[in-house]
Amino acid sequence: MEESLVDWSRAQFALTAIYHWLFVPLTLGLGFIIAFMETIYVKTGDVFWKRTTKFWMTLFAINFAIGVATGIIMEFEFGTNWANYSWFVGDIFGAPLAVEGILAFFMESTFFAVMFFGWDKVSRGFHLLSTWLVAIGSNLSALWILVANGWMQFPTGMKFNPDTVRNEMDNFWDVLFSPVAVSKFLHTIASGYIVASLFVVGISAWYLLKKRDTLFAKRSMIVGATFGLITSIFIILTGDESAHQVALKQPVKLAAMEGLYEGREQAGIVAVGALNPKKTLDNEEEVFLFEFEAPYVLSLLGYHDINAFVPGLKDLVYGNEKYNIESAQSKIDKGKIAIEALKNYKEAKRNNDMLKANEYQSILEENMQYFGYGHLKKPEDIVPPIAITFYTFHLMVALGTWFLVLFALLLYFTLKKEIMEYKLLLKSAVFSIPLGYIASEAGWVVAEVGRQPWAIQDLMPVGVAVTNISSTNVQITFFLFAFLFTALLIAEIKIMLKQIKIGPNGGH
Amino acid sequence: MNKCKKFIYMYIDGFKNMTLGKTLWKIVFIKLAVILIFLKYFIHDKTIKTEYITKEEKIDFVYKNITKE
Numbered sequence: 001m002e003e004s005l006v007d008w009s010r011a012q013f014a015l016t017a018i019y020h021w022l023f024v025p026l027t028l029g030l031g032f033i034i035a036f037m038e039t040i041y042v043k044t045g046d047v048f049w050k051r052t053t054k055f056w057m058t059l060f061a062i063n064f065a066i067g068v069a070t071g072i073i074m075e076f077e078f079g080t081n082w083a084n085y086s087w088f089v090g091d092i093f094g095a096p097l098a099v100e101g102i103l104a105f106f107m108e109s110t111f112f113a114v115m116f117f118g119w120d121k122v123s124r125g126f127h128l129l130s131t132w133l134v135a136i137g138s139n140l141s142a143l144w145i146l147v148a149n150g151w152m153q154f155p156t157g158m159k160f161n162p163d164t165v166r167n168e169m170d171n172f173w174d175v176l177f178s179p180v181a182v183s184k185f186l187h188t189i190a191s192g193y194i195v196a197s198l199f200v201v202g203i204s205a206w207y208l209l210k211k212r213d214t215l216f217a218k219r220s221m222i223v224g225a226t227f228g229l230i231t232s233i234f235i236i237l238t239g240d241e242s243a244h245q246v247a248l249k250q251p252v253k254l255a256a257m258e259g260l261y262e263g264r265e266q267a268g269i270v271a272v273g274a275l276n277p278k279k280t281l282d283n284e285e286e287v288f289l290f291e292f293e294a295p296y297v298l299s300l301l302g303y304h305d306i307n308a309f310v311p312g313l314k315d316l317v318y319g320n321e322k323y324n325i326e327s328a329q330s331k332i333d334k335g336k337i338a339i340e341a342l343k344n345y346k347e348a349k350r351n352n353d354m355l356k357a358n359e360y361q362s363i364l365e366e367n368m369q370y371f372g373y374g375h376l377k378k379p380e381d382i383v384p385p386i387a388i389t390f391y392t393f394h395l396m397v398a399l400g401t402w403f404l405v406l407f408a409l410l411l412y413f414t415l416k417k418e419i420m421e422y423k424l425l426l427k428s429a430v431f432s433i434p435l436g437y438i439a440s441e442a443g444w445v446v447a448e449v450g451r452q453p454w455a456i457q458d459l460m461p462v463g464v465a466v467t468n469i470s471s472t473n474v475q476i477t478f479f480l481f482a483f484l485f486t487a488l489l490i491a492e493i494k495i496m497l498k499q500i501k502i503g504p505n506g507g508h
Numbered sequence: 509m510n511k512c513k514k515f516i517y518m519y520i521d522g523f524k525n526m527t528l529g530k531t532l533w534k535i536v537f538i539k540l541a542v543i544l545i546f547l548k549y550f551i552h553d554k555t556i557k558t559e560y561i562t563k564e565e566k567i568d569f570v571y572k573n574i575t576k577e
Contacts, residue, residue, distance in 0.1 A: 058528065065532035073543055087570040108575060119520025121514070163564075165571045341576050375576070464574055481511075489536060499528070 003470040008464050009081045012478040013085035013402050016074050017448070018441055019485040023067025023492075024302045028189050029196025030060045031135030035128075036223055040048025052216055053131075054119070056200065059496060061116065066492040070485065073146075080229055081474060085268025085455050085465035086334035090166035092158050092175060093148050107137035141183055142192070150181025153447070154249045160368050162345050162361060164458075167459075173485060180245050186446070187238040190231050191440045194403055195425055196372035198429075198436035201410055203500055205429035208420050216504045221414045222361050228407035235400060240301060247310070247452075249301030253450035256389040258298055259287055261319065263312035269297035270394065281313060281380055295448055313386075317379045328379035330367050331458075372459045381461075384452040392442040392449070400437035406432055 034056050041049035075097065078086045086093070107186035114122060114130035122130075151157075157174030158167040169175060201224040207217035246254045254260075259275050260267065273291030296306040303310070309323050315506060319327025341364035348356035376382065410429060413419045419426070526533075560566045 035568075062532065064530070065529075065536055066547075068536050072540075076543060084570050084573045087566065088574065102576070111521060115524065118516050121518045163567075165567055165574060339575050346571065460574070468573070480542075484539070487537065488535065495528070495531065 005469070006466050008471050008474040008478060009466045010399060010462060012081065012474055012481065013074070013077055014340050014448070015055075015485070016070065016077060017411040017444065019481075019489070020067070020070040020074060021444055022437060022442060022489065023063055023070060024142070024456050025192035025195035025437070026063045027060070027067060027198055028192030029058065030063070030232075031131075031138050032193065032210065033136070033196055033200055033227055034136045035062055035132045036227070037126050038131050042124050048215070050119075051504055052366040055216075056220070057115065057131075058499055059199075059203075062492060062495050062499065064112075066488050066495075072363075073481070081469070082465050083467040085460060086413070088168060088460055088465070089384065089456065090158075090161075090164070090168055091150075091282070091297050092151055092167055092169050095169065096144040096148045096175075097150075102338055103137060104141040107133060107140070111137065115304070118452055131216075139174050139189055142189055146180075146188055147176055147181045149199075149447075150178050150184045151175055152454075153184070153448070153451060154178055154180035154245075155456055155459055160364070160371075162364060163349070164166045165342075179241075180249055182236060182323045183241040183245050185450070187242045188236065188443070190238055191443055192229055192237060193231040195436040195440050197224045197231060197407065198432050200224030201228065201407070202430045202433035205426040206500070207503070209423065209426050209430070211420070212362060214420070218419065220415055221410060221419070225407045225411040225414065226360040228403065232407055233469060236404075239397075243301045243501075244304060250314050250451055251311050251475070253373055253384065253389065253446075255311065256384050256450055257315060257393040257446060258310075259386060259390045260312040261287055262496065263310055263315040263323070263325075265299065265303075266296050266307055267298040267310040268293040269301065272394075273375070275389070275390055279319060281383065287295060301334055302433040317382060320436060326419070328376070328382045331370045331373040332376050332379065334367045334370035334374060334414065335404055336372075338364055338371045339374040368428075369458060372454060372456065372461050372464070374452070375461050375464050382452055384450050389446055389450040392445040395438050396446060397436055399443075403432065403436065403439070427472055455494040460483070 036051055036057065037049055038051040038466075040046075040055055082343070111130040111133040114127065115134050118130060155167070156178050157169060157171040159170045160166075161168050163166065185504050201221050204217040204221040204224060207213045208221075242255070244492070246257070255263075257268055259266075260274070261279070261281070270288070271294050273293075274288050274289040274439050276286050279285045279287050298310050299308040300306045302308065311320065311323065311325055317328050319325055319330065341360045345357050345360035345364060348354075348360060373382075384411045406428060410419070411427055413422050415427060452459045455462045523529075560569050
């Protein structure tokens with residue numbers, strides 16, 4: 001297998017996922033914001049709220065239409081570029097995606113049409129119900145995708161079948177309610193709500209700066225900032241649970257997120273810091289060029305105990321007897337035993353020697369949790385790119401904190417003061433729209449880059465997951481996608497800006 | 509039946525009266541054409557599905573890859 005093929009396949013998937021994730025968060029959050037606004041309209045009968053709902057609904061539709069099908073490309077790539085992976089995960093990955101497809105297709109397409117075409121043609125109550133169902137439907141779609149992703153981070157509820165070389169679902173509920181899947185779902189949709197809230201408050205702030213449609217902008221600001229503030233508090237709670245799950249299930253990722261080379265008790269979290277680029281696992285260079293640390297916080301976040309030992313990269317790579325941490329080399333050895341057992345099982349089956357086959361199956365089952373390690377060349381291969389994981393994690397946290405402050409200030413000044421006098425705050429709201437996307441993308445990068453080299457945690461490294469196809473084909477599609485997605489993004493921004501300039505009185 | 513008719517007309521009127529929606533539909537179709545036709549037939553003309561027909565062939569292919577045989 002060419003090294004460049006693995007890298008190009010990774011790059012292509014990363015590109016698709018990053019672009020796809022530019023469209024999804026707004027759909028997740030704006031759907032609910034529209035539903036809130038329409039609920040106010042139905043409750044009060046005030047046509048102002050109908051007009052307001054229609055305006056935001058138009059922007060929702062632009063984003064939805066442009067975003068449709070980037071997800072399809074990803075599913076397509078599973079079959080073409082990641083055939084080994086797709087086969088190996090079997091129905092565990094396929095079932096949630098199939099449910100997602102059916103739900104998305106029926107719920108969203110039916111009620112989406114009612115939401116847009118049904119004004120004054122269906123009853124107000126049914127229209128409102130449709131709007132809510134579109135919002136709920138898009139979030140349910142996200143649920144299934146994130147369940148599948150959660151399984152890749154923490155494979156559970158399955159049994160490996162050596163005859164089909166597939167993982168078969170053993171317990172659906174274990175897959176659905178895996179703590180990683182649950183925390184991932186809640187944290188991710190909350191990030192979408194924040195992106196949508198920033199979008200609403202940012203555009204409202206722009207109207208206020210332009211001194212046009214001020215009542216519309218102020219009321220939208222109140223809805224957006226309230227939703228954003230509540231979600232910002234919620235995302236702190238889900239982030240705490242996410243960090244706890246990472247500490248338990250993916251300790252290497254946690255160590256990379258914090259640039260923690262040597263494990264320690266009462267570990268602090270780096271509030272601000274710059275990694276020393278010369279630092280490697282096997283030298284004695286300083287880890288940071290500078291750092292400000294909040295003491296105890298990492299132990300508390302990771303294990304809910306300020307005295308807990310947080311293993312560092314060296315402990316996880318080379319092992320630590322005192323804390324009962326197995327070395328990567330020992331796991332590699334067990335992985336090789338698992339691979340060998342699978343080969344011997346197949347051979348015994350071919351020879352119709354069931355006694356031997358059962359014996360090798362037992363050895364395989366005993367070591368299956370280390371199967372992926374058998375493909376690694378050296379223990380250090382379990383370490384993900386540290387700098388990317390560290391910086392994206394800290395960027396996400398810093399921006400998340402800023403958003404909380406921003407929503408609180410916007411809400412306070414809109415309700416209690418004359419918000420139009422606070423131009424700097426309004427400008428900050430406008431400039432925070434792209435920051436929301438950056439924070440949300442950074443979260444994905446932490447989750448996905450931080451779990452490298454694994455396509456499926458501990459079971460399958462990316463080098464094995466990839467399909468052995470021509471790397472030129474993958475390169476062509478990479479550039480084709482880059483061009484297509486960029487063109488679509490430019491189209492979306494242009495159409496959005498045009499619609500925003502027309503304003504809420506332009507109809508839709 | 510009346511309700512059913514009203515529902516169908518809601519769609520017909522909706523599509524007829526679209527302004528911005530027409531541009532959006534064009535974008536959706538262009539994108540789908542690129543994904544489903546161009547990529548499928550010109551770039552990814554060889555996949556596990558096209559190369560291996562039976563389940564056994566597919567199993568054997570993946571088995572060899574994951575055991576480095």
